[in-house]
Each structure stands twice: as C-alpha cells, then as structure tokens.
Amino acid sequence: MSSSETFQKAARRAPASDGSLIIPEPQPAPPEREAESLDVWGFRDTHFDVSENGHVIIRGNRYELSGKELPRFLPWVREVLEVNLDPREIHAPRYPTAIAEPTLSSELNDALRGFLSTGQIDTNGETRMRHGHGHTQEEMYAIKYTQLGRVPDVVVYPESEEQVAKLVETAKAHNATLVPYGGGTNVTDALRCFPNERRSIISVDMRRMNRILWIDRQNMLACIQAGAVGRHIMAELRKYGVTMGHEPDSVEFSTLGGWIATNASGMKKNKYGNIEDLVLDVNVATAAGTLERSSCSPRESVGMDLRRLIFGSEGTLGIVTSAIVKIFPLPEAQEYGSVLFPSFEAGFKFMYELTREATPPASVRLVDNLQFQFGLALKPKSGGLGKLKSRIERFFVTRVKGFQPDKMVACTLVFEGTREEVQEQQKAVYRIAIRHGGMKAGSENGRRGYQLTYSIAYIRDFLMNYYIIAESFETSVSWSDALALCDNVKRRLQKEYSDRNLPGKPFVTARVTQVYRTGVCIYFYFGFYYKGISNPQEIYLELENAARDEILNSGGSLSHHHGVGKLRRAFLPRIMSPTALQWKRDLKKTLDPGNLFGAGNQDLDIR
C-alpha cells in the first residue's frame, strides 16, 4: 500500500520569477566591524568608559548613545547605592584567567580532521573559554577575577547538516560530548562545563550554518539555518520586504537555534508571537539520527509532537540545524510612544486594561520608579535648547501634573502595522492611558527607551570594573499576583542584603516587559557595591536564589524566557511533580542514552 512508502522530504517549489519563492545568496563572512568581544558583552567597538572629564561615556559610534558623555550617571549610582564610588579605584580584570589545557586525544583530533578543514577546528584557549560560558554574573566574574574551571576542549564550526551528523558519529565513536553553541548570550550557566566531565567536550559553534535557505512569500515562511544570528536574519529578510519579528534583547548576537533551545521571547511578541508561535518545523541532529518531517503544514494533529520537546531543551537532546519560521511583511508604519504614570500601580492597571480593551501594541513595557530614574541618569549632557526643553518638561510633569519624582514611572510603546492599524492602536492605547492618570511623553522618549536596551547591555561589564556586581532575572506571573510579587522580591532582597551587613544599599528594580491576557513577564535588575568583599559573585547568587524563592512563593514561574540551564536547576523539584521530573530524566535517558549531548542543563547530566 502507498501508505508504507518510506520517508522522504517533500520537494520544494522552484524559485519563482515573481519573487514568491526566493533562494537568497549565502551570507558573506562578517566584516571586522562586527567582531565581538571575548571578555565582555557585545561588539568589540563598543564599551563604557570614564572620560577625561570624569564622566561615563560609551566609546564607539554604533549606538545612539555612543560617543556621548553621561554626566549624571556616576552621581546617581553613588546616591542610589549609598557608596562612595571613586572611578579611580578600579577592580582591574585579569582576563583571561587560568584556562585548562585541552583534553583531546589524537584519535579524536584525527577523526575531526577527517571531515573538517583546519579552519573549522579551534583549540585556542580564549576561544575555548568563551565557548564555556554565557553572561551570568558568576561567569563574567570568573573569567575576569577567578577562574571558570573546565571549558570545552575543542571548538568546531560545522558548515552543513552532514557535518553535524558526522560530529554526532565521531563523538559517539570517541566517547566525547557535544555542546551546541549559538550566540553564547545565555544567562543560565547553560554553557558551563561540569568540572568532572572526563570526556572531551566538543563545542559545536553553529555560526557558519547561517543561511536563509529559502523565503516563501506566498505562504509567508522562511527556512533558516540554526546558526543565523538575529541581526542577520532581520537584515537579510528585510531585503525581501519581510521580517520574522523576533527581537529578544540579545537579537544582535543570539541565534535561531539558541532561541529554540531556550524557548525565547521577543520584545514584539504581542504582534509576532514568541518563538514557539513562530517556528513551524525544526530539523534536529540527535544521538539516534535526524529528527525531521517530510513537509511543513500550517497546523496539525498527528500525534505527540516531538518537535515541541526541542523548545527549551537547552542543548540536552540534540542540535537544531534549521527551522521553518513564519515571516511577516515589514510593517508599513512603526511608531514609538511613551506615557508617564504617577505610580507603578497606575501604570500596571493601565497595562491590565490594555489587554482587556484593546490589542496591545507590538511592545509595551513599564519600568518602576528606580528604573525610570536609571533611564534619566543615562541621558547625555544636553545644553542650550535641549536643556531648557528638558527643564520645562520636568517642571510641567512635577509641578503642573503633580507627579512625584520618586513615584512616577514610564511606559514605552512600539506600534507596528499598517498606518491605519497603528493609528487605531495609538488612539486606543492613549485613551486607556489617560484614564489611568497617564501623560503622553512623546515618541522620542519611547524610541530612546527601546534603543537603550541594546547599549544598556554593556553597562554590567563596565560597572564590574568599579566593584559593582549586577544582573537581571525574570519571571512570569498572573496579573493578580504580579504587584505583590514585585514588592515581595524587593523587600526580600533588601532584607537579605541588610542582614548580611553589605556595603551601602542594593539596587533592585523591576519592569514589566511582556503582557499576556493571563499575566505578565517581570524583569528584575539587582546589583550592589562589593569593594572589600572577597566573594561578591557567591553572595550575589545566594541573594538571587533568595529572590527566586520569593518569586516562587509569590506565584511566579521559574523563568519566563531565560530558561533553567544549570543556574536554576535546583528549583525544578519545587515546580514539577516528582512524576514530571522522572519523565524528564527517563526521556533524556531514552533519547540520549550515552548523554552524548552532555550540556547537563535542567539536571539532565545523566549517564
């Protein structure tokens, strides 16, 4: 019977002259200006610094704030942390700290060289170290001041599905373990190696598998290799008038494969959906072969969907090699907006009503008062008219409207769609905002708030040079529990901090970064001044764990979009029933009996 014919991939339609099916050219090698730092976040051309005037400044010319002095920043930090931060007292990084020699047998080395070129294999110490961490504060502290410990023994750069499959075979044959590497932007210790891993650790860097294989404008789908970086996907799709719409904060560096493995969320998910909404199909290299489907349908009911297991698998089940994703026409209109509210509660209420009465715009975010001040402290020096305007504005907000500087908050908005849709949404949003005491604060402040996301990511590494350790963590929670959760977490961190007699005051701030009809994502920043403390990274972790305990007690989730990795795995037994945990372990044991994919996230380091 025809039903028993064997599996084969359906043939793709041919590229069409009307542009409905396009096969883009491969990406050229990235230019020098896109080089990334090994020791800190981001592009090599950008970093925070202290200017000759003693002001904080962002070097380079990549971002809007680049090259501008931020004179308010240091005074504000001193005020908030209640410490006497002196920019001449530097906690000088000793990067690269100790890097272990690679454990790589000549047999394994020969086997790799059997199908990879010399340029596809790297045993350089700094490269290996970079592939053994993401961007948690402990990891960044370790590579600068202590040591990271075990790191991958070799980094390989496969260029095809076939080479990935060969890596699987080779690792099996030589008792090595494979750890997929996308953009290295995780904040969950997901890439961190186990000290007692005795096998050779092969880091599989997917960056050369970065092609957009096809763009189907009739069905609005694209097939993209997993190593493609967010900014490249955006730029490449833009050439053809389309977008994937997925913009996590890390979009400059993170990859499609990483998004899937982490179950990522994009800033514009209200319009485009989260990664699980955007991906229709995945190809995965597993210990047992390739997980794939013959064709890709809009929606199906064909039994248990194994592909769904790959979302959030964090490298423990296999390597995503490509995915078919939804695409959208580039929005006809894009508008930023911002609204000031007299209090976090008022802004929160506005967001709630927004999800009830209207279609929320592509992005809507609400910062608390401290984070609002943080944003102001990052405003460049303005003179002349700019200064006057800013003073008048402040006068109006605080005197005329009666907003209190230590209570007021800001909401930033991004609208995307047709001109008509955007206009309709703006009308609805501002109508609801004003009903909740909001005051329109202009598109420029909105745009600035949104763009700040990218440059702000560089600040943590800068501050560490001055004895400040900080990081973010997030949760998702129902509307009814959200405000109490914010309060509880802030109170708990302040108490734990003062209980330990640590210097000054901690910095704890929250923002609502995503809204759902059923709840929100809350994103916290937490940091403190650590001069005189020998193990700030350990204290930070202790405190973050206390915050997580408080989050779970307050009805929040273990993570909205960062994932579990190794950082949060101890909390899993609190959120999943013993049966659920057992299922996960059994499943890992069954699908990867040799623990070939030994990243060990989610407590899945099973052998």
Place this chain on the structure above:
Amino acid sequence: MSSSETFQKAARRAPASDGSLIIPEPQPAPPEREAESLDVWGFRDTHFDVSENGHVIIRGNRYELSGKELPRFLPWVREVLEVNLDPREIHAPRYPTAIAEPTLSSELNDALRGFLSTGQIDTNGETRMRHGHGHTQEEMYAIKYTQLGRVPDVVVYPESEEQVAKLVETAKAHNATLVPYGGGTNVTDALRCFPNERRSIISVDMRRMNRILWIDRQNMLACIQAGAVGRHIMAELRKYGVTMGHEPDSVEFSTLGGWIATNASGMKKNKYGNIEDLVLDVNVATAAGTLERSSCSPRESVGMDLRRLIFGSEGTLGIVTSAIVKIFPLPEAQEYGSVLFPSFEAGFKFMYELTREATPPASVRLVDNLQFQFGLALKPKSGGLGKLKSRIERFFVTRVKGFQPDKMVACTLVFEGTREEVQEQQKAVYRIAIRHGGMKAGSENGRRGYQLTYSIAYIRDFLMNYYIIAESFETSVSWSDALALCDNVKRRLQKEYSDRNLPGKPFVTARVTQVYRTGVCIYFYFGFYYKGISNPQEIYLELENAARDEILNSGGSLSHHHGVGKLRRAFLPRIMSPTALQWKRDLKKTLDPGNLFGAGNQDLDIR
C-alpha cells in the same frame, strides 16, 4: 536551601465577593432529554427519517431544521450519485451485532469494587460496545451490519483524581489496560480495541469528572475537569459572562480531555485559538504518577515542556484529569454573514487576501460548488413569500450577476467581538470579498450554514440505512498547494471509483474550514451508493487511503485536527523521519513500560 523544598500545589486565591474568583456548583446529573444514542450519532431525540410524503425529515425539535421536511434532498442525492435510490429499500441495521462476553477476573472486579460504587462500574454489553468505537464509517458499519470485535470488558466512571490514580494502580496490579473515554466522537478508530489484547480492557469514562473547578475572571482562566462536555462548558461559563471559545464540530458531545488528547481545533479558532493555544496547564494520571505543576504561568521557559506531549497523545500516555484554560468575555456582538463567489478559486483567493489584509473573523469557511448544492438540498420546503423570495434571489444571482449554478460557491462567516470590532471586520471582509467578485448573501444564510454543522452530523447514519456510506477526512496544507490538492484528491477518488466499476458516481466535495497565514485546513466529504456490494466499508477505507496518499503527495498533512488513531497510523513513516518514529516508540516504552495505557494509537501498542 529553599530551592530544594518539595513539590506542592500553590494555594488558589479564595473565591471573591466581586466575582473575580468563582467556584461554580457541580453540574447536576444530565436530564433525560440529553440522552445520547448508542447506535448512531447524537442525541436520542434527533434523527433523520422519511416522512409520510416520502420526504426526508429531521425528527425531534432540538435543531432549527428539526421537524421540517426537506423535499429536495432525495432527488438531489439521486442526481448526484446517479443511482435510483428508493427509500423503501432499506439496509436494515442489526444493531447491536455480536458483543463479546467481558473478560474480567473476579479479582479485578473485586479490586474495582473496592473503591468504586456499583453505579460506577458497568459491564452491560451495549455500553461496553459503545466504549469500543468512535464514529468512523467502518465502526458504525460494524455495529450495525457486521461486528466490532473486541470491546472493553468493563466501563468505569471515576469521580475524582484519586479514583483515577487508584484505577492506575489497580490496572497495574491486575494486568489490565486502561483506555480513557471522553465523548466517543473520534473518527480515527482511536477507541477501537485490538483483537489480540488478552488483558482486561477497562474503559475509563470521564463524564462524571465534569466540574468547572474555578473561574478566575481577573486572569481570565478556568480550571475544568477533563470529562466536561463542550456544550456544558459553554453553558456553564456563559452564566458568568465568559467563554472558552473552543467549538469543534463535535462540541455538543466531545470533552475537554478529548480535545487535548486529539489536539483539537475549534471553528472559531481565529479568535480564540486552537486547543494548544487555549490550554495553559494539564493534570495527567500516568503510569508513573501524576504529571502536574505547582502553579500556572502565562508563559514560561522552564525546559522541555512535557505537558505539550499530552496534546495529541490519544490516550497512549495517560489520562488527562483536568486542565487550566484561557477564557474570554462573551462577545458583545455576534454576527453571521455569507458571501457567494462565482467559483471556488475566487472564494479561495478572497480567503487568502483576507489573511493578508485583515484580521479574519472568528470563523470563515468556504464550500465548493457540490457542497453548496448540498446545503441548498437541505433547505426545508418553503411556501408563499419565502418561496418567492428564494426564486427572486436565485434569478438575481444567476441571471443578473451571471453566477453559474454549477460553479458558484459560498463562504460563511461568524464575527465575534465588541460591536466596533465586528463592524470593522465586516467592512474589511466585504470590501475584500467584493474585490474578488463576491456577492453578499446575508446573515441568515451564514447562520444557517454554521448551524447546519450540528444537524448534518446526523445524516450519515440515516443514509447508511439506504445503502449510502460516507465520511469526512481532512488535511492542512500551504496556500500554494491547496487548490491543486483539492483537485488531485477529487480526481484520484473519481478515478479509483470508476476503476472499480462501483455503482453510479461517488460524492466528493471539499471545504476550507480554517485559515492560517501559512495555509488552510481542507475538509472532504466522500461517499457512495453500495447496494449490491458486500464490503462497502472496506472499499471505502481503500478509497480513503488512496485519497490520503494523494493528499500527502500534494503536500498536505496527515491530519489537521482529527488525529491519527489507528486509522492513519500506517502513514506515519511517510511523514516522520525514522529517528522521529523511533523517538516516539522509545518515549512510549519509557513513560509507560507496561503499556498500561493500551489504546495503541499511532502504532504505540508496545509491550
């Protein structure tokens, strides 16, 4: 550390006097008028019949068409099938055909009676038979004319999660197998028992676990037991001004648990989403214990989401006992609509543009010409003004607009939302429709088309009495492949039919029932006259398999929302890579090593 505290369910908020959290009363026992037939589809008070005038009539008074004669129907059937159907020639059903005696050891019987009351255990033959099938044509043919074979040995009606857990333990201890039963509406042989199953088969009928446990209007969530039937969920939620919005064609009879296990799709998914979009959390009784989570968040990234495996699991991994689902305010406005198009292609083009330029209304469906005629043939006799109006309408459509009766098609629409949203959508929809040659055909025709869904489900069993066998099957497919797929399937079925020298002509018709940005769901009806043929059910299956072969060759999926069951399992190797199939088998073997949940769907009858 606090992270290692053990698992416990988060406490729910208390019911609130403002109605934000409600604990509804348990459902009363269903009244007699809700009794369902054992031998045919639907409520006992409703069936098709032939009136004294020789016209088809629907008995009862439940539906709009009930009690009305349909004089055009039989002549139309004769014309389409090109057969001399005589309503006096009856293929009299011999229901109930042979029912095997139950295999139930006294030990197992005693064990069940140890924790279930007498009223919770049923070994009646007809009850057992009903629990051994769904509504495929072969199953319905079998219970009327041949025999169904192996059926469950006992039907139990658990009333709590604890009782379900005890059933798991009891089945394990006594080497029995458990098959969950929801509404029994599947069309995939999902409930059919293996002839060689030597263990006692316990059918676990979930109908008494039908409570809405809580309704949270602040976060717009409800926790509902899995045995709750769609129409009850709708009615109960409506009392509190909310809806789940999930309305599969079977909503009168199918259950929440069944929807999840089948990965169901609702007619209004454009507004409310499919079942996987609606369900935030599930509790599942598995062979290893209860799969559950401590709390429910709007969206998470906490590793592999095992709960997602339950969607489409078709009873093979465990029994869904409850779920937390999204709810929505009852729409302020609901409007039906319909549009006539000169051809299926024109209507299809309209639907495509609709997904590009507008937000599609809650439901939009397009029938082909034959199905349009089918709808007309089901119009009750109208006299006087109604008749005149109908004649004038027909004149206008065919003479003035020039639509050809054998080419024209109809699109039915359901708009739901605020009054403003509905108005906006209507404007957009009709603007696009008219651009594609569409002609507004009124809300009455739309409402009728939509309501027909429920009464039409009774017709198949009626026709079988007159030697007509028929069924539906569906697929999902990209926009670019959809029209060719429809043509290919129709042509293939016609060819296979004539190759076999079967009587008259087959009835093959298609409709587009769901739209996505990336493609559509296409729903086929296929039937034929079988007088003089001894094995029509086998021929039907052969032909449906040929159609499925054609669907897969044309880029369609194995199923959009019906599932795989046993009916389509032979096709799985064509759509999934060997690794994917192996993963499924390994996973089943690991999570249910004794095949305690022995429904055996998707080829998962592994021991």
